[in-house]
Amino acid sequence: MDHLPRFTAAAVQAAPVYLDPAATVDKAVALIAEAAAHGAGLVVFPEAFVPGYPYWNWTMNPVQGSPWFERLQRSSVDIPGPHVDALREAARRYGIVLVIGVNERAPHSLGVLYNTLLTIGADGALLGVHRKLVPTWAEKLTWTGGDGSSLVVHPTPIGPLGALACGENTNTLARFTLLAQGELVHASCYIALPVAPADYDMADAIAVRTAAHSFEGKVFSVVACSTISPEIVDTLAGDDEELRQQFTRPRSALSGVFGPDGRPVTDPLVDDEGIVYAEIDLARCIRPRQMHDITGHYNRFDVFRLEVDNRPRTPVTFTAPPTAPATPTPTPASEEDA
Numbered sequence: 001m002d003h004l005p006r007f008t009a010a011a012v013q014a015a016p017v018y019l020d021p022a023a024t025v026d027k028a029v030a031l032i033a034e035a036a037a038h039g040a041g042l043v044v045f046p047e048a049f050v051p052g053y054p055y056w057n058w059t060m061n062p063v064q065g066s067p068w069f070e071r072l073q074r075s076s077v078d079i080p081g082p083h084v085d086a087l088r089e090a091a092r093r094y095g096i097v098l099v100i101g102v103n104e105r106a107p108h109s110l111g112v113l114y115n116t117l118l119t120i121g122a123d124g125a126l127l128g129v130h131r132k133l134v135p136t137w138a139e140k141l142t143w144t145g146g147d148g149s150s151l152v153v154h155p156t157p158i159g160p161l162g163a164l165a166c167g168e169n170t171n172t173l174a175r176f177t178l179l180a181q182g183e184l185v186h187a188s189c190y191i192a193l194p195v196a197p198a199d200y201d202m203a204d205a206i207a208v209r210t211a212a213h214s215f216e217g218k219v220f221s222v223v224a225c226s227t228i229s230p231e232i233v234d235t236l237a238g239d240d241e242e243l244r245q246q247f248t249r250p251r252s253a254l255s256g257v258f259g260p261d262g263r264p265v266t267d268p269l270v271d272d273e274g275i276v277y278a279e280i281d282l283a284r285c286i287r288p289r290q291m292h293d294i295t296g297h298y299n300r301f302d303v304f305r306l307e308v309d310n311r312p313r314t315p316v317t318f319t320a321p322p323t324a325p326a327t328p329t330p331t332p333a334s335e336e337d338a
Helices: 021-037 062-074 082-094 137-141 166-170 172-179 202-217 230-237 241-247 333-337
Strands: 006-013 040-044 097-105 113-120 126-131 161-165 185-190 220-225 254-258 274-281
Touching: 006 021, 006 254, 021 040, 021 082, 021 274, 040 185, 040 220, 062 137, 082 097, 082 113, 097 161, 097 185, 113 161, 113 185, 126 161, 161 166, 161 172, 166 172, 166 185, 166 202, 172 202, 185 202, 202 220, 202 254, 230 241, 254 274
Parallel strands: 006 040, 006 220, 040 097, 161 185, 185 220
Antiparallel strands: 006 274, 097 113, 113 126, 220 254
């Protein structure tokens, strides 16, 4: 590769307009415009940004959370659909590559929602629809797991781009699958997690995971995390003071850009809304690989082998196209009269 891109990356740390997909997409479009005005060529948004994360899974039992699941289902995104079209148009209009998390409705079942990352090209083309492979812990009450068909690295103007959602960034084999396809830019999409166990520092966890992938793969990672707005606190905690304190817990979010040495390119943003900008020069990925290239000389492919089943999974497979119902033969008028 004679030319390795240089560009500005933007990691968006923001809260959705909770459970309102149209308003959240409008907010996303405004943030895309802001990032583009600062010269961004890549804009990365949080996981499940449209229309928000199902925090009730962590604070309610499944019966209490069931009406909230219905609310989320009714406000989730269809692919294709108008909300995705608006995001595609924004990427095209501002000439940026976009990664953004959505709650995706399944076309075949009202009970299936996916935690989905959209990758959209600078021309507005929908390059990738990645469904989180394994929902984490309490998330299994809401999301269905995806399949291996979307573990794809996309060629883009800013370089070979891959993306994973939140806990997937601890999945060594999923990460290696992207690295082995030539990934040089990695989008890590997270949610703020103030409802984690008391001894869990989400900001540190995000930083450790992001640094690990960047250092191991010698790639740039752009990590974007959501925040908890007062609206989300009011909606989910109400008058419960214990929950309100939990939802306002510090160090629940971190966003930023990490280089191929595992270090932040610029200071990450913790908890507050904002956009982190950083200059990325993919040529910086070359020299570190002379030391460690885990998808090349620093591996033993005669000893280790990873096989990925990338076939799309569907609830039913037909061995032949379904037969259309026979069309009744019209009876001639003369026979009817007889």
